[in-house]
Amino acid sequence: MNKKLLRKDIIKKRDSLSLEHKNTLDDSIFKLLLNSNFLDKFNNIFCYVSFGSEINTRPIMEYIIKKKKNLYVPYIDKEENIMKLSLIKDLDNDLVSGYYNILEPKKHLRNFVNNDIIDLVITPGVAFTRDKYRMGYGGGFYDKFFASLNSSPLKIALAYNFQIVNELPLEKFDIPVDIIITEDIIIK
Secondary structure, three states: OOHHHHHHHHHHHHHOOOHHHHHHHHHHHHHHHHHOOHHHHOOEEEEOOOOOOOOOOHHHHHHHHHOOOEEEEEEEEOOOOEEEEEEEOOOOOOEEEOHHHOEEEOHHHOOOOOHHHOOEEEEOOOEEEOOOOEEOOOOOHHHHHHHHOOOOOEEEEEOOHHHEEOOOOOOOOOOOOOEEEOOOOEEO
16 A cells, blocks of 8 residues: 555545535534543643644634633744644634644744643544554654653544545554544544
């Protein structure tokens, strides 16, 4: 199985969703996540900022801020070629277009964060297996991030049903997530 071809195929399927259908699926995923109570159980939550045809994380981030939880979002440190986190409090004023035009924290908000304070990670991905391995975009940023942690936050991936595949080519540094939430199911 070729990772590049699978990645291209899944992203093409995601891109082909009509806006109305995508919004319906995203809403279902958000409701399953809310009903699971994971967002209420944890205080230091790291959530990816969605871009393109990814599942929209804005309602999730708004919920975290509204509940007075600590919301951390990623940015790419280009010098070190690693993903780092930053605490944000205002989705409209704290983010700016960054790496690959993905919204990330403004430079003045990029203070050192000890990654080990994170208790919940909402992670993106292109494809997932039922045993919860993920395939990202090929940069390895999330696998490097997971490997750098001394703690073990709960890792939840959001995906559409068609992003769940039978198998992925795995590498020794691949780290599975703990839970996958789709529009229909929670895979634990």
